Amino acid sequence: MQTYIYPEYEVVRDRAKCVNCRICERECANGVHRFDEKLKVMVEDSAKCVNCHRCVCMCPVHALKIVKSDDTYKLNANWDNRTINEIFKQADSGGVLLSSMGNPNTYPIFWDNLLINASQVTNPPIDPLREPMETQMWLGSRVVSIRRDAEGKLVDTLKPQLKLSVPIMFSAMSYGSISYNAHESLARAASELGIYYNTGEGGLHKDFYKYGANTIVQVASGRFGVFREYLDTAAAIEIKMGQGAKPGIGGHLPGAKITADVAETRMIPEGADAISPAPHHDIYSIEDLRQLVMSLKEATDYKKPVFVKIAAVHNIAAIASGIARSGADVIAIDGFRGGTGAAPTRIRDNVGIPVEVALAQVDQRLREEGIRDNVSIVAGGSIRSSGDLLKAIALGADACYIGTAALLAMGCHLCRSCHSGKCNWGIATQRPDLVKRLDPDEGARRLVNLVTAWKHELEEMMGGMGINSVEALRGNRLMLRGIGLTDRELNILGVKSAGESM
Amino acid sequence: MSGQRMIDSIAVMRERSNGLGGGFAGYGIYPDYKEFYAFHLFFDSKEARKETESFILRHFEIAYSSEIQTRKIPQVTDEPIIWRYFLAPLSRKLADSHLDEREYVARCVNRINVCIDGAYVFSSGKNMGIFKGVGYPEDIGAFYRLDEYFGYCWTCHGRYPTNTPGWWGGAHPFGLLDYSIVHNGEISSYDANRRYIEMFGYKCTLKTDTEVITYIIDYLVRKRGLTMQEAAKVIAPSFWATISSKSEEAQREETFLRRAFPSLLVTGPFSIIVGYTGGIMALNDRLKLRSAVCATKGDLAYVASEESAIRKVEPDLDKVWSPAGGEAAVFELYDKEGV
Numbered sequence: 001m002q003t004y005i006y007p008e009y010e011v012v013r014d015r016a017k018c019v020n021c022r023i024c025e026r027e028c029a030n031g032v033h034r035f036d037e038k039l040k041v042m043v044e045d046s047a048k049c050v051n052c053h054r055c056v057c058m059c060p061v062h063a064l065k066i067v068k069s070d071d072t073y074k075l076n077a078n079w080d081n082r083t084i085n086e087i088f089k090q091a092d093s094g095g096v097l098l099s100s101m102g103n104p105n106t107y108p109i110f111w112d113n114l115l116i117n118a119s120q121v122t123n124p125p126i127d128p129l130r131e132p133m134e135t136q137m138w139l140g141s142r143v144v145s146i147r148r149d150a151e152g153k154l155v156d157t158l159k160p161q162l163k164l165s166v167p168i169m170f171s172a173m174s175y176g177s178i179s180y181n182a183h184e185s186l187a188r189a190a191s192e193l194g195i196y197y198n199t200g201e202g203g204l205h206k207d208f209y210k211y212g213a214n215t216i217v218q219v220a221s222g223r224f225g226v227f228r229e230y231l232d233t234a235a236a237i238e239i240k241m242g243q244g245a246k247p248g249i250g251g252h253l254p255g256a257k258i259t260a261d262v263a264e265t266r267m268i269p270e271g272a273d274a275i276s277p278a279p280h281h282d283i284y285s286i287e288d289l290r291q292l293v294m295s296l297k298e299a300t301d302y303k304k305p306v307f308v309k310i311a312a313v314h315n316i317a318a319i320a321s322g323i324a325r326s327g328a329d330v331i332a333i334d335g336f337r338g339g340t341g342a343a344p345t346r347i348r349d350n351v352g353i354p355v356e357v358a359l360a361q362v363d364q365r366l367r368e369e370g371i372r373d374n375v376s377i378v379a380g381g382s383i384r385s386s387g388d389l390l391k392a393i394a395l396g397a398d399a400c401y402i403g404t405a406a407l408l409a410m411g412c413h414l415c416r417s418c419h420s421g422k423c424n425w426g427i428a429t430q431r432p433d434l435v436k437r438l439d440p441d442e443g444a445r446r447l448v449n450l451v452t453a454w455k456h457e458l459e460e461m462m463g464g465m466g467i468n469s470v471e472a473l474r475g476n477r478l479m480l481r482g483i484g485l486t487d488r489e490l491n492i493l494g495v496k497s498a499g500e501s502m
Numbered sequence: 503m504s505g506q507r508m509i510d511s512i513a514v515m516r517e518r519s520n521g522l523g524g525g526f527a528g529y530g531i532y533p534d535y536k537e538f539y540a541f542h543l544f545f546d547s548k549e550a551r552k553e554t555e556s557f558i559l560r561h562f563e564i565a566y567s568s569e570i571q572t573r574k575i576p577q578v579t580d581e582p583i584i585w586r587y588f589l590a591p592l593s594r595k596l597a598d599s600h601l602d603e604r605e606y607v608a609r610c611v612n613r614i615n616v617c618i619d620g621a622y623v624f625s626s627g628k629n630m631g632i633f634k635g636v637g638y639p640e641d642i643g644a645f646y647r648l649d650e651y652f653g654y655c656w657t658c659h660g661r662y663p664t665n666t667p668g669w670w671g672g673a674h675p676f677g678l679l680d681y682s683i684v685h686n687g688e689i690s691s692y693d694a695n696r697r698y699i700e701m702f703g704y705k706c707t708l709k710t711d712t713e714v715i716t717y718i719i720d721y722l723v724r725k726r727g728l729t730m731q732e733a734a735k736v737i738a739p740s741f742w743a744t745i746s747s748k749s750e751e752a753q754r755e756e757t758f759l760r761r762a763f764p765s766l767l768v769t770g771p772f773s774i775i776v777g778y779t780g781g782i783m784a785l786n787d788r789l790k791l792r793s794a795v796c797a798t799k800g801d802l803a804y805v806a807s808e809e810s811a812i813r814k815v816e817p818d819l820d821k822v823w824s825p826a827g828g829e830a831a832v833f834e835l836y837d838k839e840g841v
């Protein structure tokens with residue numbers, strides 16, 4: 001049977017402008033552009049285009065654009081084009097559909113239904129350009145006993161914490177799923193900013209040990225690259241129990257991406273698929289998690305905070321309560337819009353819940369149980385702007401993880417084809433010719449710019465509310481109001497409705 | 503010192519209140535009953551009083567009780583029924599509760615305030631008392647006949663309520679055991695503070711800044727054992743940048759306090775005076791967005807929002823100064839027990 005799926009996006013070239021320089025041809029790893037020797041013009045094959053906008057950006061005369069194709073099946077509110085095409089693909093291949101990056105579907109985004117407060121009259125706004133404004137904070141357990149030395153001075157009884165200059169960290173992205181240069185950009189930016197990046201589950205390249213003070217290393221179900229020095233080098237250790245984009249399943253990095261360097265870092269054979277199992281096979285229950293938390297602490301002399309990262313799923317509050325009693329110092333919650341290098345489409349698009357509600361419920365539950373001080377909470381899974389960041393902190397987060405936003409800063413254009421390994425921006429690829437397109441100097445600079453810009457915006461908004469320290473924003477839900485939400489949703493988020501006063 | 507001096511002093515600052523709340527706290531005013539917890543209560547009805555008294559009888563021995571004597575004046579109207587009880591916890595009940603005495607008393611106060619409709623304990627310390635109501639403070643002082651009370655320390659407050667309606671219980675000072683707090687300002691950290699402190703058994707029923715600040719101080723000082731000065735470093739800490747320029751020892755202390763209790767940092771304009779047995783502490787927010795002036799004359803200390811209020815009662819002062827934002831001014835008796 002003949003199936004032909006008309007391309008979703010079409011490459012449009014303005015032939016009047018095009019000078020046949022063939023830059024687009026060289027820039028496109030997907031082979032979309034080609035010079036037709038006979039006709040002496042550039043031609044394109046839209047079927048190969050992933051809409052990464054690399055050519056659009058590189059064309060010196062701006063002759064290119066990508067448009068949404070207007071080809072369509074007979075309109076059907078139930079059977080839309082995408083659904084029909086997916087059926088065709090599966091009927092062809094018999095396989096599981098794969099996707100990359102976060103859930104793109106039209107689920108409610110609660111951030112966009114939350115509005116922020118500002119001071120008027122009874123309480124003065126604070127001008128961050130003229131007054132100090134603090135975004136520095138510490139992550140970790142805050143359980144202390146008050147003890148005094150012989151002279152009556154307070155003794156520091158805190159467990160190890162992480163100091164952040166801004167409540168933002170780069171979330172876990174493994175070397176293998178992203179490139180060496182992307183990792184280097186993240187590591188350098190984190191050091192310069194006084195924040196942290198996360199190795200993901202792929203181990204830590206030996207060249208990056210020097211950024212250890214700003215590195216969170218992950219221990220995932222595949223245990224790739226985990227050994228003594230890896231743990232010792234890091235500022236903190238994260239046990240990855242789940243990921244927002246694919247709750248309940250492990251990871252699969254195809255052999256094609258396991259180059260010699262990636263293989264060495266992951267401690268697996270070159271070219272072999274790197275498969276991390278769905279569960280940790282030593283964790284089938286909460287007490288097993290506790291043992292892993294404690295063994296990692298034991299292995300590192302109780303000098304490093306241990307994070308536990310979980311995907312936002314229905315029963316998250318109860319799960320988080322268990323984790324808060326496991327000895328872990330930080331719970332990282334990853335919402336269902338969180339990104340991924342590759343995930344089964346059905347799982348990415350259907351499993352899990354938004355981080356907004358998960359965060360609100362976890363924070364509230366831990367307070368009700370009086371154990372909120374046991375852990376810090378880090379929220380991730382689509383924090384898109386400083387507005388989302390501020391709202392997350394006001395809902396109760398200590399800090400946020402950003403992944404997709406960080407990739408965008410490095411040049412990613414959200415084409416959602418990372419799983420193909422041919423990222424034209426040098427990020428989600430191991431092809432040396434593509435990797436070198438991302439200059440780590442520039443990548444780091446753009447990441448520093450992004451976080452700095454968000455910091456300024458955060459300060460501006462905090463100042464507007466009359467708050468000059470991020471500590472006083474954390475969990476300060478009266479600073480938020482919901483708009484266009486049902487009573488039940490307001491209740492779950494723990495915020496009042498727009499128009500309601502104290 | 504009689505309550506009359508306070509009345510004279512605060513009358514100068516009439517501008518700063520709007521007649522919707524005024525109040526006083528006097529320390530050392532009940533020397534004859536200094537071993538007993540002095541409860542001051544508002545009742546909306548006789549039934550509320552009956553219910554409360556039966557609760558009190560189940561938990562305390564009543565040494566003395568009576569209606570609080572007031573003077574009828576036209577400026578103060580619609581007053582509730584106001585009673586005073588001198589109480590000692592029933593020793594068996596206390597032993598059974600496995601609580602220390604103050605915690606036991608605090609919980610009983612909370613029970614009455616939360617569970618009994620129309621009853622409100624607004625003062626519960628030993629050898630101290632809070633007197634407050636709806637009206638200008640000088641009128642409230644006259645109403646309660648404070649010229650007839652003598653104490654070693656007084657605080658008072660005139661209110662200009664914004665967030666909550668003026669009602670008798672909502673006037674300042676706000677009290678818990680022997681702590682009394684007066685507060686001027688509106689804090690922006692309210693919900694962060696409230697949601698944190700409620701983890702430790704406090705219930706912020708009044709939804710006022712003063713209430714939450716009182717609980718913060720009670721938690722840090724009584725429950726966790728910090729000093730007033732240390733508590734001040736939690737509530738209005740120095741900025742990180744300032745801390746880093748301090749001595750190594752100060753850095754260690756202040757960093758520890760900020761890292762351990764970040765959710766009790768209070769932002770937004772406030773100036774508070776905390777009264778407690780044997781002393782007072784005045785504290786401003788870290789940007790000093792509200793005024794506070796301190797002064798001394800001999801071994802008497804004064805704190806007020808305006809210097810004029812101090813000059814009114816003591817024109818000839820030895821020393822006058824404004825403490826910096828976040829700098830606690832603590833004045834204590836030589837003998838801290840307050841006798």
Ligand code: SF4
Pocket residue numbers: 013017018019020021022023024025033042058059060061062063064
């Ligand atoms: S980069 Fe632009 S100008 Fe150059 S060949 Fe491609 S479309 Fe033409």
Ligand code: SF4
Pocket residue numbers: 052100101407411412413414415416417418419422423424425426427428
């Ligand atoms: S990382 Fe590369 S492949 Fe992945 S979405 Fe971004 S641009 Fe596309």
